[in-house]
Amino acid sequence: MSSTIPDRGATASGRPGLFRPTVSRDGEGRAPRRGSVVPVLPAPLYVLAGVAGFALGLLPWLVTGLRLPLQNLWAVEVLPEQMPRVLLPFSQYALTLILGLVVSGAAAVGLVARLGRGGRPRVALLAGVGWFVAAVFAAGQTGETVSRGLADDPRADLYLTALLATTGVAIVLGMVVLALIALASPAGASIGGAFGALAAGVWLDALVVPFGSIGSDWQTTLLGGARWVPAVLVGAVLAWCGVHGVGRVVAWVVDLLLLWVVPAGLTAVSYATGSRVLLGQPAEAVAAGLQVFAAALTPAGVSWQLVVVALVVGLAGLLLRRLRGSSSRAAH
Incomplete structure (x- = not known):
């Protein structure tokens, strides 16, 4: 006489459990962490979330129209509305602003990663990659644009180097802040x-x-x-x-x-x-x-x-x- 193994969802009376609870899992087969408020997303969307976080940090600069501020060492005299558009406000008057824009976006991405489902390290890595790529692209686009317009002067080289160094410090600090918020202990x-x-x-x-x-x-x-x-x-x-x-x-x-x-x-x-x-x-x-x-x-x-x-x-x-x-x- 053959015997059957009851379904795990069976009730105590032996009848199959028709309403067996299911648990949604992330892309790696793990159940989401309790307390997560961000739904599980495909990996590319987490990367895009990192890019969006960087864009959120740039919001105060975006509303200005992205026009590069007038430069004291610009090669030719131009009107403010003739300055090129850049993703970061490169100016000696905007050093603290650069730090604030970059790091605030990183903090937002770290917070999303900490609250997100799908495995905190995985979310932090994917979103962090998106944020980092966006930050490096913004620094490169701005640096290249400014370098083409500055006068051929050693002071201009020093000026651009200082701005790029400030941006580099901001990006490194942003990555540290992102990792701390997303992954560290309380x-x-x-x-x-x-x-x-x-x-x-x-x-x-x-x-x-x-x-x-x-x-x-x-x-x-x-x-x-x-x-x-x-x-x-x-x-x-x-x-x-x-x-x-x-x-x-x-x-x-x-x-x-x-x-x-x-x-x-x-x-x-x-x-x-x-x-x-x-x-x-x-x-x-x-x-x-x-x-x-x-x-x-x-x-x-x-x-x-x-x-x-x-x-x-x-x-x-x-x-x-x-x-x-x-x-x-x-x-x-």
Whole structure:
């Protein structure tokens, strides 16, 4: 007499399970991670998502029309509307903007990879490749366009080298931030998130008042509120990270230090490179930048205020998480 093996979905009475639950799996046969909010996508779409993330970072520059700013070392005199279109704002007045645009896009891609299904390392790799290719293409297109228009002058060569070096640093930092947010433990991800929050502040400022334009009264008012956005974002990251374990406590300290030092450094760089008087005097420009940096770190500077706001938001977030946890345990 033959026997049959019941279906795994059979009920206790031996009848086949007609409504056996199914689990969607990614392209490698793994079940999606619990808590993922981004659906499983084919590999090419993750690459395109990385490209889209880079484009999102460029949004404040895209809205300007992509016209290269007027260059002091341009070979011929032209009107602003006659300048070529480029994917990055190459100008000595836009060094911090380049950093902000590139890194903010990388942070967005890292966040998508962390929330995405399909295996976090796989998503991070594919999206990271898309972001990196887009970043290198943008740097190459802009560098080539600027090099063709600059005068045949050693100063022009030095100028272009400095801009390309700044862009290279931004791309490397962006890749690190992307990897930290997408793949690291909560402590490491919070550090990547802090860099992303600081870049988001630059991104938002440039979106409110596009590069090369003069802000109106309402735009100036918005800028006053936007300066607190990085602090609020860092505070939210700290609350998400928590303080369980030495690593997470260290992450809190590092994030708050970044919030104290980085805005001061960006202010110093903008001051030193944005002055026509200091443009031809490198030693004086460095000295002036260091003086502004030191002043920004004092209690009279804005950096300390940002740290206080982030700390308050982080502690408030921890308290809310604890209250929610207590409520959940009481309900059960």
